[in-house]
Amino acid sequence: MSSICQIEIDDRNLPPPTPEIEQERKVAMFDLLEENSFDLPARDDRAVPDGPYHVSLSIRDKRLVFDVAAQDGGPAVEFHLSLSPFRQVVKDYWQICESYYEAVKNLPPSQIETIDMARRGIHDEGARILAERLEGKAKVDNDTARRLFTLICVLHFGG
Numbered sequence: 024m025s026s027i028c029q030i031e032i033d034d035r036n037l038p039p040p041t042p043e044i045e046q047e048r049k050v051a052m053f054d055l056l057e058e059n060s061f062d063l064p065a066r067d068d069r070a071v072p073d074g075p076y077h078v079s080l081s082i083r084d085k086r087l088v089f090d091v092a093a094q095d096g097g098p099a100v101e102f103h104l105s106l107s108p109f110r111q112v113v114k115d116y117w118q119i120c121e122s123y124y125e126a127v128k129n130l131p132p133s134q135i136e137t138i139d140m141a142r143r144g145i146h147d148e149g150a151r152i153l154a155e156r157l158e159g160k161a162k163v164d165n166d167t168a169r170r171l172f173t174l175i176c177v178l179h180f181g182g
Contacts, residue, residue: 031080072097081178089160
């Protein structure tokens with residue numbers, strides 16, 4: 024299994040993130056680059072360059088765009104995913120995150136833990152949807168799908 028060696032988020036046309044969203048983004052990017060599994064399967068008769076890969080995520084024309092390049096900068100593949108399957112889970116994720124951020128300030132640890140468990144469950148659902156949407160386009164493990172889902176949430180929040 025190959026990996027992502029560089030990740031970029033094209034957020035030029037998005038509103039500035041809140042401090043919490045910026046923190047989510049930084050942690051996801053750091054964790055993703057520390058450890059991930061990302062590989063491109065052979066497609067039709069086209070050769071696919073070996074990884075590691077540079078990945079750029081953006082939203083264009085209401086679609087999530089993965090622009091993947093080889094480590095030397097040469098283009099590997101670009102694929103577009105509909106945002107529709109992500110809309111509800113992203114909305115649910117940000118709602119539970121807001122509850123979590125408030126809970127950390129005001130509630131006892133037992134209640135924070137309950138909210139965090141719900142947050143992780145929604146995050147897992149988002150990662151599962153992403154892995155399904157990437158099928159045939161890119162192979163990722165669960166942790167990589169979770170971290171990429173966080174970055175999609177950051178993009179989707181602004182979009």
